Amino acid sequence: MNTHLLAALDIGGTKIAGALVDGIGRLLVRAQRPTPADRHGSVVMDAVRAVLGELAEDPRWARVSAVGIGSAGPVDASTGTVSPVNIPGWRDYPLVRHVREAVEGRPVVLVGDGVAMTAAEHWQGAARGRDNALCMVVSTGVGGGLVLDGRPYAGPTGNAGHIGHISVDLDGDPCPCGGRGCVERIASGPNIARRALEQGWRPRDGEEPTAQAVARAARDGDRVAAASFSRAARALAAGMAATAMLVEIEIAVVGGGVAGAGDVLFTPLRRALADYATLSFVRDLAVVPAMTGTDAGLLGAAAAAALGHSGGPAVTAGV
Numbered sequence: 001m002n003t004h005l006l007a008a009l010d011i012g013g014t015k016i017a018g019a020l021v022d023g024i025g026r027l028l029v030r031a032q033r034p035t036p037a038d039r040h041g042s043v044v045m046d047a048v049r050a051v052l053g054e055l056a057e058d059p060r061w062a063r064v065s066a067v068g069i070g071s072a073g074p075v076d077a078s079t080g081t082v083s084p085v086n087i088p089g090w091r092d093y094p095l096v097r098h099v100r101e102a103v104e105g106r107p108v109v110l111v112g113d114g115v116a117m118t119a120a121e122h123w124q125g126a127a128r129g130r131d132n133a134l135c136m137v138v139s140t141g142v143g144g145g146l147v148l149d150g151r152p153y154a155g156p157t158g159n160a161g162h163i164g165h166i167s168v169d170l171d172g173d174p175c176p177c178g179g180r181g182c183v184e185r186i187a188s189g190p191n192i193a194r195r196a197l198e199q200g201w202r203p204r205d206g207e208e209p210t211a212q213a214v215a216r217a218a219r220d221g222d223r224v225a226a227a228s229f230s231r232a233a234r235a236l237a238a239g240m241a242a243t244a245m246l247v248e249i250e251i252a253v254v255g256g257g258v259a260g261a262g263d264v265l266f267t268p269l270r271r272a273l274a275d276y277a278t279l280s281f282v283r284d285l286a287v288v289p290a291m292t293g294t295d296a297g298l299l300g301a302a303a304a305a306a307l308g309h310s311g312g313p314a315v316t317a318g319v
């Protein structure tokens with residue numbers, strides 16, 4: 001009986017989540033702390049230690065063979081450091097070293113949150129059984145990751161597949177990343193809402209002007225709201241098509257809060273894809289919603305730990 005467990009950390013600007021995960025993707029124990037994102041870096045690290053400490057109270061902690069971390073980016077897996085945009089106290093912060101000290105020297109694997117979500121979808125979600133896939137998170141930002149030749153591909157620093165900052169509009173609006181016309185600048189939730197507001201859409205009384213509110217209005221037949229989602233869908237489709245041309249992905253998985261809009265996003269997205277994914281080897285690219293939901297970060301961190309630890313695809317569904 002394989003009794004190894006993996007410890008997973010999912011670190012974002014709002015919360016730090018942890019879990020013990022078994023070989024078939026069950027989250028056996030969970031712990032969570034709010035991220036003290038506006039505090040000194042050492043205070044943020046104390047919250048990470050508190051999560052690990054709570055997990056370590058479980059007797060099954062003794063069976064943990066490796067620790068996976070999925071962190072908000074940018075990350076640098078080559079140096080074990082992170083500089084999450086939403087955690088200003090961490091700049092080139094040596095997260096891997098501090099976590100390794102906290103877990104008595106067990107192997108620690110770091111990936112960006114887009115790569116983690118991708119590893120989760122490949123292990124347990126919509127990309128299961130697919131050898132070449134693009135997985136995307138469309139929410140406050142747009143992130144993503146790749147599965148190539150049957151394995152999540154993290155790249156040298158753990159950021160590969162960062163589709164949100166591919167430019168799909170050469171002379172488009174400046175993006176906070178320093179580029180122009182990025183997918184994220186057009187397709188993220190805040191940008192869907194911003195564009196709808198600029199074009200005259202207004203939320204209902206008492207309703208926040210979010211992408212969810214725009215989606216609701218689009219569903220009710222509001223043309224401005226629908227047009228804002230259409231524009232986001234075209235940006236996503238152009239980015240997906242470019243990715244498919246480069247590395248021949250067979251499926252694109254879309255998760256995150258904006259994907260919760262359902263057909264309001266997916267119908268124009270599939271239509272737009274036909275405009276951009278034109279060559280024979282990309283024409284059959286499927287676009288599907290993600291399946292792993294809010295556990296994606298933890299599942300993906302565990303999958304990354306298993307892959308990084310063993311040097312091979314040790315984590316496979318049902319094994």
Ligand SMILES: [Zn+2]
Nearest residue numbers: 165175177182
């Ligand atoms: Zn950008």
